[in-house]
Amino acid sequence: MKRPPALASWMLRHLTPGPRREDLAGDLLEELCNGRSRAWYWRQSLAAVAIANRRHARHYTLAALFAVLWSLPLPLLQFHAFRSAAFQSAFVRLIQLDWPSSALATTALEFAPVLLPLWLGLLLYLVSTTGSWHQFGRFLRGLLVSLPVFLLVTLVAATLAHQPVDMHQSTLAGILLDPSLVLVRLPFALSLFVSILAALPQPPNPTRRTAA
Amino acid sequence: MKDRATLGELDLLILLALVQIGDRAYAIPIARELAAYKGREVVLGSVYAALERLEERGLVLSTLGDPTPERGGRAKRYFELTRDGLRELHATRRVLTELWRKLPRLEGDHA
Numbered sequence: 001m002k003r004p005p006a007l008a009s010w011m012l013r014h015l016t017p018g019p020r021r022e023d024l025a026g027d028l029l030e031e032l033c034n035g036r037s038r039a040w041y042w043r044q045s046l047a048a049v050a051i052a053n054r055r056h057a058r059h060y061t062l063a064a065l066f067a068v069l070w071s072l073p074l075p076l077l078q079f080h081a082f083r084s085a086a087f088q089s090a091f092v093r094l095i096q097l098d099w100p101s102s103a104l105a106t107t108a109l110e111f112a113p114v115l116l117p118l119w120l121g122l123l124l125y126l127v128s129t130t131g132s133w134h135q136f137g138r139f140l141r142g143l144l145v146s147l148p149v150f151l152l153v154t155l156v157a158a159t160l161a162h163q164p165v166d167m168h169q170s171t172l173a174g175i176l177l178d179p180s181l182v183l184v185r186l187p188f189a190l191s192l193f194v195s196i197l198a199a200l201p202q203p204p205n206p207t208r209r210t211a212a
Numbered sequence: 213m214k215d216r217a218t219l220g221e222l223d224l225l226i227l228l229a230l231v232q233i234g235d236r237a238y239a240i241p242i243a244r245e246l247a248a249y250k251g252r253e254v255v256l257g258s259v260y261a262a263l264e265r266l267e268e269r270g271l272v273l274s275t276l277g278d279p280t281p282e283r284g285g286r287a288k289r290y291f292e293l294t295r296d297g298l299r300e301l302h303a304t305r306r307v308l309t310e311l312w313r314k315l316p317r318l319e320g321d322h323a
Contacts, residue, residue, distance in 0.1 A: 016257075019264070020260045020263075020264060020289070022286055023239065023260065023286070023287075023288075023289040024239070024256055024257060024260050025284070025286060026283035026284060026286030026287070026288065027238070027239050027240050027256055027283070027288075028256065029282070029283050029284045029286070030240065030280075030282050030283045031240060033282045034282075043255075044255060044256050044257065047255040047257050047258070048255070048256065048257030048260075049257075050257075051255065051257040051258055051261050052257065052261070055261075
């Protein structure tokens with residue numbers, strides 16, 4: 001039996017996602033055995049890799065774009081949340097709890113204006129790209145991934161920041177124009193992007209219909 | 213009518229190729245049939261991408277054959293047109309026929 005080019009076969013095996021990879025590999029090998037050239041095998045393999053990844057590249061780009069756009073109003077949202085009377089009174093009530101409940105509750109309250117929009121964004125993205133509200137499993141997967149990623153990236157961003165961003169003291173204009181707020185948006189956008197990919201590793205497909 | 217609007221040229225040609233080939237149609241004969249229509253080589257990857265799309269829409273159905281040694285022990289995946297696929301082809305033909313009826317004749321063409 002004629003042997004296919006090893007590198008082309010490796011690329012086909014590792015760089016073409018999707019359920020039809022083995023079928024395609026079998027077809028290419030069959031044609032090679034029936035007299036097609038190694039150049040033809042290479043051409044077909046490279047084209048298959050390009051076609052298979054075009055759909056994925058679009059999926060990744062769309063997820064990244066959504067994450068960045070969704071992160072833009074975040075500092076404004078935090079600004080309003082932290083300054084609201086409801087937030088302030090809740091904080092005062094929670095800090096009076098016994099330790100460690102007070103620490104846990106106030107930390108959760110501090111993160112709520114970030115994590116709730118993050119999870120809302122994840123849910124909206126899932127529903128809008130798949131066209132279905134039945135996304136509990138995917139949402140849960142994304143949610144579980146978002147937490148450690150967010151904490152890790154926030155820690156890195158806080159380390160990189162020369163001085164902490166004090167949202168409580170900032171003015172509205174300062175929040176909109178301050179370039180240092182990239183470090184507020186970055187952990188959010190990155191966590192949202194990673195959680196979308198965790199929830200939807202493959203590009204979403206239209207609802208499968210049963211063949212007659 | 214959404215399905216009809218989104219049936220691209222390659223999708224349509226593949227459905228027609230399945231009609232021509234009949235049973236035991238898999239990607240290689242489909243690609244040969246398409247190459248005959250188009251007059252140039254067709255990339256098998258694009259045939260699979262289109263078949264996957266059509267299967268998701270319920271217009272074709274695939275079944276796995278037996279593994280063969282010349283395919284490195286891999287099985288062939290056969291494709292067949294579903295009732296929905298046939299209905300889609302008829303609907304597309306009706307639309308195209310209606311549109312072609314309004315095609316102006318070329319000068320000197322009496323056919």
